[in-house]
Amino acid sequence: xxxxxxxxxxxxxxxxxxxxxxxxxxxxxWAVSDRIQQISQDLKVNQGSLYPALxxxxxxGWIKAEWGVSELGRRARFYxxxxxxxxxxxxxxxxxxRLTAAIGRVLEMA
Amino acid sequence: xxxxDLLLRLxxxxxxxxxxxxxxxxxxxxxxxxxxxxxxxxxxxxxAERAARVAFGxxxxxxxxxxxxxxxxxxxxxAKDLSYACRQFLKQKYFVAVAVLTLALGIGxxxxxxxxxxxxxxxxxxxxxxxxxxNVWSSIPSKxxxxxxxxxxxxxAVAARNHSFESVAGYFLGDVNIAxxxxxxxxxxxxxxxxxxxxxxxxxxxxxFSASEQSFGKHYVVVLSDALWRSRFGARPDIIxxxxxxxxxxxxxxxxxxxxxxxxxxxxQLWLPMSFSPQDGMATRDNHFxxxxxxxTPGASVFxxxxxxxxxxxxxxxEFTENAGIEGGVSDYFTSVVGDVRPALLILLGAVGLVLLxxxxxxxxxxxxxxxxxxxxxxxxxxxxxxxxxxxRQLLTEAALLGSLGACLGIALSAWLLRLIRVYGPxxxxxxxxxxxxxxxLAFTAALTLVSVLLFGLAPAFGLSRIEISEAMKAGxxxxxxxxxxxxxxxxxxxxxxxLALVLVIGAGLLLRSLAALNLVDPGFRPDHVLxxxxxxxxxxxxxxxxxxxxxxxxxxxxxxIPSVKAAGASTALPIANVGGWGKNxxxxxxxxxxxxxxPLIQYRQVTPHYLRALQIPILEGRFFTEDxxxxxxxxxxxxxxxxxxFFPNEDPIGKQVHLGVFWFSVNMRRSVSxxxxxxxxxxxxxxxxRDLSVRCISL
Numbered sequence: 001x002x003x004x005x006x007x008x009x010x011x012x013x014x015x016x017x018x019x020x021x022x023x024x025x026x027x028x029x030w031a032v033s034d035r036i037q038q039i040s041q042d043l044k045v046n047q048g049s050l051y052p053a054l055x056x057x058x059x060x061g062w063i064k065a066e067w068g069v070s071e072l073g074r075r076a077r078f079y080x081x082x083x084x085x086x087x088x089x090x091x092x093x094x095x096x097x098r099l100t101a102a103i104g105r106v107l108e109m110a
Numbered sequence: 111x112x113x114x115d116l117l118l119r120l121x122x123x124x125x126x127x128x129x130x131x132x133x134x135x136x137x138x139x140x141x142x143x144x145x146x147x148x149x150x151x152x153x154x155x156x157x158a159e160r161a162a163r164v165a166f167g168x169x170x171x172x173x174x175x176x177x178x179x180x181x182x183x184x185x186x187x188x189a190k191d192l193s194y195a196c197r198q199f200l201k202q203k204y205f206v207a208v209a210v211l212t213l214a215l216g217i218g219x220x221x222x223x224x225x226x227x228x229x230x231x232x233x234x235x236x237x238x239x240x241x242x243x244x245n246v247w248s249s250i251p252s253k254x255x256x257x258x259x260x261x262x263x264x265x266x267a268v269a270a271r272n273h274s275f276e277s278v279a280g281y282f283l284g285d286v287n288i289a290x291x292x293x294x295x296x297x298x299x300x301x302x303x304x305x306x307x308x309x310x311x312x313x314x315x316x317x318x319f320s321a322s323e324q325s326f327g328k329h330y331v332v333v334l335s336d337a338l339w340r341s342r343f344g345a346r347p348d349i350i351x352x353x354x355x356x357x358x359x360x361x362x363x364x365x366x367x368x369x370x371x372x373x374x375x376x377x378x379q380l381w382l383p384m385s386f387s388p389q390d391g392m393a394t395r396d397n398h399f400x401x402x403x404x405x406x407t408p409g410a411s412v413f414x415x416x417x418x419x420x421x422x423x424x425x426x427x428x429e430f431t432e433n434a435g436i437e438g439g440v441s442d443y444f445t446s447v448v449g450d451v452r453p454a455l456l457i458l459l460g461a462v463g464l465v466l467l468x469x470x471x472x473x474x475x476x477x478x479x480x481x482x483x484x485x486x487x488x489x490x491x492x493x494x495x496x497x498x499x500x501x502x503r504q505l506l507t508e509a510a511l512l513g514s515l516g517a518c519l520g521i522a523l524s525a526w527l528l529r530l531i532r533v534y535g536p537x538x539x540x541x542x543x544x545x546x547x548x549x550x551x552l553a554f555t556a557a558l559t560l561v562s563v564l565l566f567g568l569a570p571a572f573g574l575s576r577i578e579i580s581e582a583m584k585a586g587x588x589x590x591x592x593x594x595x596x597x598x599x600x601x602x603x604x605x606x607x608x609x610l611a612l613v614l615v616i617g618a619g620l621l622l623r624s625l626a627a628l629n630l631v632d633p634g635f636r637p638d639h640v641l642x643x644x645x646x647x648x649x650x651x652x653x654x655x656x657x658x659x660x661x662x663x664x665x666x667x668x669x670x671x672i673p674s675v676k677a678a679g680a681s682t683a684l685p686i687a688n689v690g691g692w693g694k695n696x697x698x699x700x701x702x703x704x705x706x707x708x709x710p711l712i713q714y715r716q717v718t719p720h721y722l723r724a725l726q727i728p729i730l731e732g733r734f735f736t737e738d739x740x741x742x743x744x745x746x747x748x749x750x751x752x753x754x755x756x757f758f759p760n761e762d763p764i765g766k767q768v769h770l771g772v773f774w775f776s777v778n779m780r781r782s783v784s785x786x787x788x789x790x791x792x793x794x795x796x797x798x799x800x801r802d803l804s805v806r807c808i809s810l
Contacts, residue, residue, distance in 0.1 A: 029136065029140050030144060034143075034147075047165065048171065051175070051176050052176050052178070053179075056179040067132075074142060074143070075139065077139070
């Protein structure tokens with residue numbers, strides 16, 4: 001993945017991606033960004049927005065942070081999804097589906 | 111703000127250092143993970159670390175954004191503003207002292223007066239369901255008497271016939287002599303036995319009256335106030351059943367009330383059951399002296415009760431000739447207690463409110479001039495990226511700090527003022543003794559402070575609107591130019607201040623003028639160098655009027671033998687004092703009234719011969735009483751000027767016959783002692799030579 005050619009995230013979608021990434025289990029910040037980049041193959045997560053987003057989500061009570069030890073033996077801050085976060089994820093996923101479907105329809109038909 | 115949010119914020123404040131450390135550690139961990147990935151991809155460790163750092167961007171900015179997301183900056187900013195304000199204030203002691211003192215004066219005065227308003231007007235009366243208590247009264251509108259006491263038979267008729275009250279109690283005030291090693295004269299209430307029950311008050315010790323104690327002979331029982339129990343009986347718990355000599359008769363102590371109980375005023379020290387022997391002649395239909403209080407049945411209105419009592423009074427008029435012209439009415443008890451002082455207190459509150467406003471305007475002005483001196487500081491901060499709201503918050507923090515200091519000092523000041531009010535406050539204001547600073551007053555002060563802070567704290571913020579960064583910077587800090595907006599704002603402040611001050615000064619001036627005018631009114635006597643005292647000849651020992659007359663004669667003689675006493679005289683009521691005098695029908699022989707309700711009333715007192723000399727009241731025509739006018743001589747009376755104008759227009763009153771009680775008096779004349787301007791009943795005033803059991807006030 002050559003730098004510079006990857007897509008920038010659309011405004012407001014980072015929260016959704018973080019929540020979805022954490023659905024499969026607790027991760028620390030770097031692992032979250034790594035996972036998003038790997039799966040998407042084309043998305044670059046700006047670190048400068050990743051951590052503020054993590055803190056914002058924690059602040060809203062959708063994720064919870066705990067200190068733990070990574071697979072490489074480094075102490076790191078692990079985030080996991082809370083019950084309200086899970087609900088939020090369902091809501092935002094649905095919103096996203098509606099939004100993309102709507103935009104898709106316009107792009108196709110208009 | 112949710113709970114978890116609040117917890118996070120609190121955590122951020124309390125564990126400030128730990129949170130910062132954790133944030134730094136988290137970001138460091140990220141860079142390390144990124145570096146390892148670089149190494150795995152084949153970069154050298156140093157190259158990998160450099161790449162990771164570049165990819166990450168500015169760590170400080172990321173940390174700052176994280177802090178913003180956590181919302182910890184509000185507290186941090188506040189703490190910073192506060193410590194900055196403290197440091198500033200320490201450098202500007204005079205500014206702080208002037209501002210805080212000004213605010214403390216305004217807040218203190220307003221708090222003190224509001225405490226009085228709260229205690230007198232807002233707090234409910236200390237009785238059970240006080241909103242159902244009403245005053246019941248008689249009146250003779252045709253003779254210009256809007257309210258007067260009940261005659262006992264009328265009161266009993268109202269109690270028996272009404273459909274509006276749960277119960278009706280009567281009472282009147284009287285002074286009682288307590289015998290003992292140190293005799294004491296205390297204000298007392300003589301009340302019907304149901305009074306305590308009506309008010310919903312139980313005794314703290316012993317019991318209150320039982321119904322049977324209202325019948326004559328069984329009425330020698332007394333209930334003490336908490337204050338009297340403590341001051342005279344040493345707060346002894348075994349006081350119940352003891353006997354005390356009151357006005358020469360032995361009374362059983364049956365109860366002690368709670369400290370909070372008072373009726374009708376806090377100075378009352380004991381309560382006696384109302385009971386009259388047939389020989390008293392007190393319970394007649396023409397003797398109106400009993401005040402009445404009643405408790406409305408739930409759901410009854412004052413309006414309906416008023417119509418009810420009026421209907422009963424009209425029926426009594428038809429049934430008894432003595433009741434001709436006598437009507438009745440009901441009014442809210444609370445209003446009757448505080449009604450007179452309500453406007454005065456509210457005006458006072460308005461006045462101190464104006465003082466507080468002026469104080470705020472003053473402090474606002476101080477702030478404004480200080481702000482122009484700080485123009486450069488603000489310009490620099492603006493240049494460094496401080497938003498306008500950030501600067502306004504700084505100013506408001508400073509104002510809040512000043513306001514809090516002023517409020518604390520103000521509350522201390524008001525506590526001291528309240529002590530002064532309680533000690534020196536006018537005695538006519540009811541419930542003044544139990545005013546204090548309570549939760550409601552503190553809440554009021556807090557709100558007041560908040561409003562003040564906004565008022566004066568926002569003043570310099572307006573000046574901030576036109577900061578010209580480059581201008582202020584260029585001027586090298588010496589410039590204190592303020593924008594046009596600030597200038598206009600300051601003009602408005604000055605105008606407001608002068609206006610407020612003018613309103614206050616005019617108000618105070620008018621008040622002083624009325625006071626001066628009141629003092630200039632000729633009271634009809636010389637009030638200087640006059641001392642007064644009061645005493646009563648107990649019923650038990652002074653059984654005949656001849657005996658009493660002799661007693662007062664001797665007392666007068668002995669008093670006048672004291673070298674510094676020029677003259678001594680006694681009267682049943684002191685001049686101007688509105689208590690103790692009473693009205694009497696004044697039928698003039700030559701002007702017979704067609705109906706008894708048309709007989710004019712006169713305010714009348716009984717006095718001793720030297721009364722006029724003691725008060726230096728001039729006689730205009732005829733003569734005053736002398737020692738020779740004893741019971742063997744024809745009865746005589748003296749009237750004042752206004753009585754002459756009213757009752758004897760265009761004729762010579764001297765020698766005319768009037769009927770007072772059972773006696774005919776001939777009339778003499780003296781100058782008026784009830785001038786206009788003083789709050790006085792609109793009657794003429796007459797005097798007769800004293801020969802009555804209840805002569806009791808003596809003025810020297």
